Amino acid sequence: MEDKINQAAEKIANSKYLVGFTGAGISVESGIPPFRGENGIWNKYDERIFDLNYFKNHPKESWELIKNVFLEFSEIAKPNAAHFALAEIESRGFLKTIITQNIDNLHQAAGSKNVIEFHGSLQKVRCTNCDNVVDKDDLNLNFLPPKCPKCGGLMKPDIIFFGEGIPVIAYNRSFEEVGKCDVLLMVGTSGQVMPASFLPQVAQQKGATIIEVNLNPSSYTNSITDIYLEGKATEVLNKLIDVIEK
Ligand code: NAD
Numbered sequence: 001m002e003d004k005i006n007q008a009a010e011k012i013a014n015s016k017y018l019v020g021f022t023g024a025g026i027s028v029e030s031g032i033p034p035f036r037g038e039n040g041i042w043n044k045y046d047e048r049i050f051d052l053n054y055f056k057n058h059p060k061e062s063w064e065l066i067k068n069v070f071l072e073f074s075e076i077a078k079p080n081a082a083h084f085a086l087a088e089i090e091s092r093g094f095l096k097t098i099i100t101q102n103i104d105n106l107h108q109a110a111g112s113k114n115v116i117e118f119h120g121s122l123q124k125v126r127c128t129n130c131d132n133v134v135d136k137d138d139l140n141l142n143f144l145p146p147k148c149p150k151c152g153g154l155m156k157p158d159i160i161f162f163g164e165g166i167p168v169i170a171y172n173r174s175f176e177e178v179g180k181c182d183v184l185l186m187v188g189t190s191g192q193v194m195p196a197s198f199l200p201q202v203a204q205q206k207g208a209t210i211i212e213v214n215l216n217p218s219s220y221t222n223s224i225t226d227i228y229l230e231g232k233a234t235e236v237l238n239k240l241i242d243v244i245e246k
């Protein structure tokens with residue numbers, strides 16, 4: 001493992017354009033469960049809470065579940081050492097952008113500046129009628145479903161539900177970033193959610209070195225990953241930072 005950490009640190013330190021790509025696994029140690037796996041959210045709850053048609057037909061039930069499952073986690077969760085390590089690698093000038101599939105705002109809370117939220121953010125709520133976007137803290141979530149302060153339309157968390165497209169700007173910027181990176185650092189993603197799962201493949205096809213941090217092998221590990229660092233995101237990234245600093 002030490003050899004692989006050294007190898008990865010060297011790639012990062014010598015990179016010209018390093019991009020990060022993160023998934024639910026990086027926030028597990030902040031207390032937010034992932035979707036899949038042993039303690040995954042889908043073992044307890046029905047995936048329908050994130051289905052657009054189900055949401056439109058059952059807005060109150062959907063909002064209640066989303067509030068209980070996600071908003072409560074996101075209110076108490078704090079960034080962990082892995083989020084801070086990525087912010088540190090950015091502040092040292094190595095990491096240019098983080099593309100995250102997460103909706104928990106923890107990269108920004110850790111100090112990362114250039115973050116693309118591929119699946120949106122729980123911080124925001126959008127009107128399904130007039131597209132008005134407001135901060136979730138400016139809405140009264142004691143009465144569900146919340147109504148748009150402008151037009152009275154149904155408000156929806158500004159995250160991507162099954163059946164929705166990725167916001168064009170986030171989509172285009174993400175594919176541009178992976179297209180120009182020479183090293184991609186992936187942390188805690190299973191690679192099972194499309195189209196986000198194509199991003200590492202594009203980086204690899206353009207010749208980037210793929211470094212993967214994961215607790216368990218993912219769909220990338222034996223296909224496109226060049227350096228696989230198995231372990232908890234906090235532990236692996238702390239080791240990486242130590243070596244980079246030296
Ligand atoms: P996923 O749930 O499919 O997979 C999580 C991955 O993280 C797995 O490969 C697992 O082995 C790994 N992992 C778990 N704990 C880890 C740890 N401590 N250190 C390193 N790796 C660890 O997650 P995904 O690939 O991001 O895709 C699912 C979708 O889930 C994404 O679209 C994301 O928006 C959404 N999601 C987000 C959050 C969040 O914002 N925190 C939480 C749950 C789900």
